[in-house]
Amino acid sequence: MIKRSHFKANALAYLLITPQVLVTLAFFYWPAIQGLLQSLMLSDPFGRRSQFVWLENFVRIFTDVLYLKSIGITLFFSLATALVSLAIGLAIGCLANRALRAKALIRTLLIWPYAVAPAISGILWLFLLHPSYGVVAYFLKNVVGMHWNPLLNGNDALFLVVVASAWKQISYNFVFFMAGLQAIPLSLIEAAAMDGAGPLRRFWVITFPLLSPTIFFLTVMNIIYAFFETFGVIHTVTQGGPGGATNTLVYKVYQDGFIGLNMGASAAQSLVLMALIITVTVLQFRFVERRVQYTT
Amino acid sequence: MMVERTPILDTCTYIFLMVGICVVGFPIFYAITAATLPLDQVARVPMPLVPGDQFLINIHAAWNKVHLGRQLVNSFIMAAGITFGKIVVSMLGAFSIVYFDYRFRKVAFATVFCTLMLPVEVRILPTYEMAANLLGPLQWLVNVLHLNPAVQWVVGNNFEISLEWSLLNSYTGLILPLVASATCTFLFRQFFLTIPEELCEAAKLDGASPMVFFWKILLPLSVTNIAALVVIEFVYGWNQYLWPLLITTSPNMTTAVIGLKDLIPQADDVPMWNVAMAGSLLVMAPPVLVVLLMQRWFVKGLVEKEK
Numbered sequence: 001m002i003k004r005s006h007f008k009a010n011a012l013a014y015l016l017i018t019p020q021v022l023v024t025l026a027f028f029y030w031p032a033i034q035g036l037l038q039s040l041m042l043s044d045p046f047g048r049r050s051q052f053v054w055l056e057n058f059v060r061i062f063t064d065v066l067y068l069k070s071i072g073i074t075l076f077f078s079l080a081t082a083l084v085s086l087a088i089g090l091a092i093g094c095l096a097n098r099a100l101r102a103k104a105l106i107r108t109l110l111i112w113p114y115a116v117a118p119a120i121s122g123i124l125w126l127f128l129l130h131p132s133y134g135v136v137a138y139f140l141k142n143v144v145g146m147h148w149n150p151l152l153n154g155n156d157a158l159f160l161v162v163v164a165s166a167w168k169q170i171s172y173n174f175v176f177f178m179a180g181l182q183a184i185p186l187s188l189i190e191a192a193a194m195d196g197a198g199p200l201r202r203f204w205v206i207t208f209p210l211l212s213p214t215i216f217f218l219t220v221m222n223i224i225y226a227f228f229e230t231f232g233v234i235h236t237v238t239q240g241g242p243g244g245a246t247n248t249l250v251y252k253v254y255q256d257g258f259i260g261l262n263m264g265a266s267a268a269q270s271l272v273l274m275a276l277i278i279t280v281t282v283l284q285f286r287f288v289e290r291r292v293q294y295t296t
Numbered sequence: 297m298m299v300e301r302t303p304i305l306d307t308c309t310y311i312f313l314m315v316g317i318c319v320v321g322f323p324i325f326y327a328i329t330a331a332t333l334p335l336d337q338v339a340r341v342p343m344p345l346v347p348g349d350q351f352l353i354n355i356h357a358a359w360n361k362v363h364l365g366r367q368l369v370n371s372f373i374m375a376a377g378i379t380f381g382k383i384v385v386s387m388l389g390a391f392s393i394v395y396f397d398y399r400f401r402k403v404a405f406a407t408v409f410c411t412l413m414l415p416v417e418v419r420i421l422p423t424y425e426m427a428a429n430l431l432g433p434l435q436w437l438v439n440v441l442h443l444n445p446a447v448q449w450v451v452g453n454n455f456e457i458s459l460e461w462s463l464l465n466s467y468t469g470l471i472l473p474l475v476a477s478a479t480c481t482f483l484f485r486q487f488f489l490t491i492p493e494e495l496c497e498a499a500k501l502d503g504a505s506p507m508v509f510f511w512k513i514l515l516p517l518s519v520t521n522i523a524a525l526v527v528i529e530f531v532y533g534w535n536q537y538l539w540p541l542l543i544t545t546s547p548n549m550t551t552a553v554i555g556l557k558d559l560i561p562q563a564d565d566v567p568m569w570n571v572a573m574a575g576s577l578l579v580m581a582p583p584v585l586v587v588l589l590m591q592r593w594f595v596k597g598l599v600e601k602e603k
Contacts, residue, residue, distance in 0.1 A: 003489070005496040006395050007506045013396035017404050020389035020476055027473035028411045030433055031422035038422065092316040098309045108588060109317045111595075113324075115583035117535035117553045120576050123560060124323040127330065127569050135326065138342045151563075170320060172598070179599050199305065228417040232537035236557045250417045257421045258542065266421055274418040281413050 032274070038267035057268035066244060067252070067269070074227065074248045077162060081230070082222035084166035086215070089173025094203065096174070097181040107178070114171035118164075119232030125164035126150075126237050150238075154245025157238050161246050164237065165230045172225075173218050180214035181207070213287075220284050224277070249273060331355075331574035338570040351574065358559060358575030367552040368579070374470045374540065374551055375533035375582075381475030382529050383522055390484035391510055395496065405485075412478040416539050424542045427469050431459035465549040470540055474533070480525060483600060487521055488514065524597030527590045531583040552579040 007013070039057055043050030061067045096106050113121070128136040131149040140148045150156040184207060192202050231250050234240060240247035240255060247255070249269065257266025326345075330338050333348040358364055393405050416423060426432055438444065438459070463469030491514070499509040537553060544550040556579055559572040587594050 002393075002397055002401070003395055003493060003496060005493045005500065006397055007496075007500075007509075009396050009398035012506055013392050013398050014400075016388040016392035016396075019385045020408055020481065021404055023385070023472065023476040024408055024411055026430070026433075027423055027426060028414045028419070028476065029407075031419040031426050032414055034422035034425065035419050088316070088320075092313070092320070095309055095313045095316060098306075099313060100306075106313065106317070107595075108591060110320060111591065112584050112588055113320060114598075115531050115535075115587040116580050117537065117583075119535075119537050119553050120556065120580050121323075123556060123572060123576050124327050126560065127573065128323060128326060130569075133339065133341060133343070133567055133569055135342045167320070167323065175595055175598055179595075228415055231417065232535075232553070235537070235541070236560070253417070253420055254538070258424070263421065270418050270420065274414065277415065277418060278413045 035267045035270050035274075038263050039271045041267075042264045053264070057264040058272075061265055061268050061272070066247075069244065070247050070249055070252045073158070073244075073246065074250075077158065077165075077230075077246070077248055078223050078226035080162045081165045081169070081226040082219055084162065085169035085173055085222060086218060088166075089170045089218075090177050090211075090215075092170070093174050093177030093181055094207070096178060110174050111171050113168050114175075116168055117232060118168055118230055119236040121168040122161070122164045122233035122237040125160060125167065129160050129163070152242055154242055157242055157246050161230070161233050161237060164233050165226060169222060169225060173222070176214055176218055177211070180211050184210050216287060217284070220280060224280060227273075228277075327573040327577055330570050331577055333570050335566070335568060335570060339567045350570065354570045354574035355578060357568070357571045358578065361571060362555045362558045362575070363547045364552060364555060364575060364578065366548055367550060367555040368582075370467075370470070370549060371534055371551040371553065371579070372582070373467055374536065375530050377467065377471035378474050378533035378536075379526055379529040381471055382477045382480050383525055385475050386477050386480035387484050387518065387522075389481050390488055391514065393481075394485055394488040395506065395509075405481075408476065408481050409478050411476060416473075420538070420542065423473065427463040427473060427543050429459075430461040430463055435459045464543050465546055469543045470549075470551075474536070474539065477529075480529070483521065483525070484518070487518065491517060520593075520596070521600075523590070524593045524600060527586055527594040528597040530586050534583045555579075 040052060040054060041050040042053045042056065092110060096103065096110070099106060116124075126134075128134045129140075129148075129150055131137055131151055137148050140146045147153075148156055150160040188206055188210075189202055192206055197205065227248075228250055230248070231254070234246055234248060234251045235254075238246040240251050250273065253266050253269045253273065256262045256269065260266075329345055329347050330343060331354050332351040333343070334350050334353075337344055337348065389404075389408060393401055429435070435458070463472065495513055496509065499513060504512070534551075535553060536551070540551045541554055544554075547555065556572075556575055559568075559575045561567045561569060561572065
């Protein structure tokens, strides 16, 4: 789209868009094309010699037990993180929406974890759940009676990174649920109340269906967050361990490519992730158009 | 309001809300407590929940143990650079796309918009290679066109074109690759499209050049959008992890969020969790303060940006 009243095309128009296009070409498209080529090549770690091998790298990663395991871990990790942060965000959002007084204070108290870096969230929870010094770990071991050691046990470690990643994301979900809840017409809720529907029934019959566009949108955003932005949590807290139990797909690309210098395999893995995010983005944009109609 | 408001229900709401706020706030309360305790108390299990008086001592210890001072400066430069760069680059780009009619307008917009699908996580190595040598594509061109043998033949002696410009361990490298933003450009584009046509017509009648129109009219109208984006992008820039990890190798050039990793006590270390927590609080303080102090802009930015 363009303004009906606009300026004549001249050198200035091109000049204004140049920085944007240059950075995009240099740091997005050129590397993406390089990655595409690398995924079809087999090269030695020093990059001196490379050979065109068609899809061999893809065949290799999809027959690699460790890669398949990493897919499973990533799916579990992302779904668990999204589910935990969405559920808590929704619960707190509904409660805060009900509160009549101190709304601004409540929002202030809940909003700040958004600004905490995932890596720092990881450090805070590592301390809370540390097998020797953590207070939550102490509670789990002595009150619940669990054998708890995220430094040695893979499942415990996965639980730790899920909690650390989900905690930070609660604020984000809370902000959007609050916006979504405030957009629900009060008349609907009041009509249901007059017909004798209790608060829980009103939630399931009116609030939840009207919130579903927000829930869908947030589910997509949370899964993207869990896939791509939790790298810092994994890198500071577990480094993919113990025994590969928290080795998510993005961490594995970093490990195989940047640390292990296995260019072909890393590039093929990157391409799989690229295909995934393209699918998700396209899906989301198809849905967003419906979402806008739905809410207005 | 017709909805029932029984005192019991209201009390329950507030109680659950308090519980929720406490659960969300507990990690930070615990971190603050730990950061104020001496080592022998923080190593006790379970740790006492009453704050001590060692906060400044622990901050001092964290400051000295890793290059925290330098790294906080790096984080600030990076976050400020990304924020400023992103806003300038996207605003000018959106201005060009919305207010000028030229052939490649749509192509340019699509080019920028499709970067949404290419986060740094899916192009780790090649982007690193690009930053390691910004002239890589030119070198590739030289090799493809066999310019080296050609030049050798012309010059007559051993001569090789070797182009190199590395961004590793530099502020340019930390900032430049992150200033292109599809979402910011899109946001400004949408906003510019809502500005009344008459403003531009009037400016043109008065003989204003495009840049005068931009400075005198568009920029003042965009102030609230800019404020909202400043909050979001500052937090985004400060909390970057993967990119600074890739392109900085020296502890003097890396950012504070990454530097914190060295404060975590490992298995054989003295369990100085008080120092680790003090460092963590110090590093998370700037973005948390920005969000809290500019809360109104933050919520606006967050919700608008995802539209």
